[in-house]
Amino acid sequence: MRINRILNNNVVVVKEGDEEIIVMGSGIAFGKKKNDVIVVDKVEKVFVMKDKSEYEKFTQIIDQLPEIHIVIAEEIISWAEKKLKTKLHEHIHVALTDHISFAIERHQQGFQLHNKLLNEIRVLYAKEYEIGLWAINHIKNRLSISLPEDEAGHIALHIHTAKMESSTMTQAVNTTTLLNELIEIIEKKLEVKLDQDSISYQRLLTHLNFALRRMEEGQPFQDVDEEMHQLVQEKHRSSYQIAEQLKEYLASCYQYELPVSELVYLTLHIQRINRNKLKEVEE
Template identity: 30%
Template sequence: MISVKKVLNSSVVLVEKDSQEYIVLGHGIGYGRKVGQTISDDEIDEIFIPVDKYKSAQFLNLINEISVDYFDMTKDIVMLAEDRLSVKLNTTIYLTLADHLSFATERQKKGLIFTNRLQWELETYYENEFKVGKDALDLLSDKYQYTFPDEEAANIAFHIINAQDELSDETNGFKKAKLVSSIINLVKYASMCELNTASIHYNRFLIHVRYFADRFFSNLLIDEADGLYKQMWHLYPIEMGIALRIAEYIMQTYQIKVPESEIAYLGVHINRLIQYSSNGTKKGEILEE
């Protein structure tokens, strides 16, 4: 049996099954539900995301910032990808891809174009994933009445590729975790501020750092000549200095050079993180990736 632990809204519920907590997403899933109520397995046909019970509150807050429409669309994309590719995707894609779709739509509304220099590689070497990305763009365009560039198909394909990682790959997971921890510590000490690890802004930053680690260990770092690097140095030299220290650490540790575009994106996310005080009050903001 499944027990309801918290109802965030009519579309997001935290449940427990066999001592494991899950976030359940779907239109109407929380309607009329109460804490402690049990739900039979045959009642559930929604998105299940396993979460660490000590971090479930942060994940629920993060999910609450993203419209459930993007999770529904992600569910459709995942079903399409799993059917076309004959694979089972990691459930973390429901968070990372939904967050990306939300940002991509917002970006399109504002007329902001981000190039993807890996588009040719993804289209050539991950042809099937790219085709799924193209079909996903059609869903996004139909829903929001925007015309999205093919670069977004490549971005979606990249999320699908990342989600094909085996959950049992402990060695790869350890390497990613070590890199993420090192980046977080560098930001913490270089910024000379106490990071509020319980805040939604910290958790959004953490997700983006994990995304960077995925790209790094997949040899898919982004290398774009779009002028963002120079612009970020002009506007946010402190944050870019921290990002550069991260790149230098990676060079010393892994003997791999981090492209300027990746340094700029790290600067963007570092800026957003430290623009909030420890109590979550916004001091300033720039557009995030």
């Protein structure tokens, strides 16, 4: 491989036909110039950015951001691909690198952005969240900078949306935000702060997430017979009323039509939480 363009000491571009390939490695371009042969032993990572706009953004980032931030971001991306056993969308090289550099800059300036969706992200995207935790620990080891756990959530969302078949970042954030709003309604009505580590919370959140996905994609819901519907409605009246309020909220604020059958399942999830609350009061 011969160098076509040097981006910095650690990143070069080579050409194979009409395709430009990004090659990374510590000091791979040190003392080199265009058309020089790359030392294979120095190559640590090779990838192609087929989207021209993404390639241009990546080269701009390389010009503007500290080299160590770029190296760390690529190490995190490599770790994520290894753990998830999949290639991430090429946009991750731009989006995550820019985010991590900005997060480090904010931290150094004494600013911290609270991640209101952290609890939901931790449950819905567990594997990506583990990668996020690994990432902030990796940054600490590399730079002696302790980023808050909130950043693990931000990184997890970037990783999640970069999976080839995943939704866009906007879709992921919108869904997670809506789930957070629904949880807040339940907490307010039950007058309780949900334990995010409890099985009841995780089951509720997962169920709500799948319900939203079905509505977005127009998938059918599992039906329940009228007898079961009536039994749940009468036996768990207060929990059923909360489920109805969630249905009304989704309809009025998001134009989502939750089927009546789904109220049964939501009621049972809410009732489980309510029952746990009553046990704690009795104790």
